[in-house]
Amino acid sequence: MLIMEDEEAFFRSLGPTGARSVPTAPTAAARASDAYVYFPGPEQFPRLLGLPNEELGAVVDRHGSGWWNAARRAHLRAARVVIATATPLAAARFRVDREAWERELLRASLVPPDQLARAAAPLVRHLRAAREVRIIHPNGTDLTVTLSHASPPVIEDGRVDRADQRARRLWTQIPTGVVAVPLAPGVGEGVWESNREAYDRFSDPPVAVGARFSFHRGRLREYSFDRGGTPFTKAYVRGGRGRDLPGALTFGLNPAVDRAPELEEVAAGAVGLLLGDNRSLGGRNRSRFGYLTTMAGATLELDGEPFLEEGTPVRRRWPD
DSSP, X not given: OOOOOOHHHHHHHHHHHGGGGSOOHHHHHHHTOSEEEEOOOOSSTXXXXXXXXXXXXXXXXXXXXXXXXXXXXXXXXXXXXXXXXXXXXXXXXXXXXXXXXXHXXXXXXXXXXXXXXXXXXXXXXXXXXXXXXXXXXXXXXXXXXXXXXXXXXXXXXXXXXXXXHHTTOOEEEXXXXXXXXXXXXXXXXXXXXXXXXXXXXXXXXXXXXXXXXXXXXXXXXXXEOSBOOHHHHHHHHTOOTTTTSEEEEEEEOBTTOSSXXXXXXXXXXXXXXXXXXXXXXXXXXXXXXXXXXXXXXXXXXXXTEEEEETTEEOTTTSOO
């Protein structure tokens, strides 16, 4: 079954009937389906933020609790196809070439899941055995954190397999390619400085550059940005308890991703630091705040032994 929502008709229908006109087809489809492929919209996404709260809540909740409950009961497997997000409006906000962005997304989408799984396997094996991670970069980064081991590393290889379903993870995205592991709460010392942009199309400004986080005794003590840090500050102030804790590390696997907006953590060799909420990765931080920044070309040590050298695996130390 193909469901297509015409964007102009959708927004126009909200005029006379408001939230009542928001279709319930996604939930009904989830209840009766085995697989669900989603091309996200709308293209004119700023129009969402102009909706009254009731209408915006109804639109957002189409993939809310009702959808998730139906999907889990049906053992649904779902994929979000990211190439739909490379719209002219988004490219203009991010100041990138839309056609180049789209080409990169297409190449990355064609990387086989088996290839991503093979790239993930040695990393996952060593993360399971390691306790302490040190991340170093010539830009001033020198951060040491401790892995949680409360749950196994999460592998995103473009498939929703039995392990994902047991962990109640029904979604993947295309393209993908990342391993994520939660961190022990309240442990972390040093400085993290991102050298990749952080994109959020709904923020103003939509691009943040040069995030610098200083941690002491497992908590964020100071932060700054070269540019675009205002949305971070606004969200951080409202984040509540746990907002200052390192939540997880991510490791990119996809060799076809370079600088594609909103996919920074997926690029092969990239290391990401998630601050705050890590429940989706098996952690227990329930903060209302979550923020991911990434770094390319990092050197990484697991329990004092080198694993990455400037973003490249040190295989002589870790025989497969």
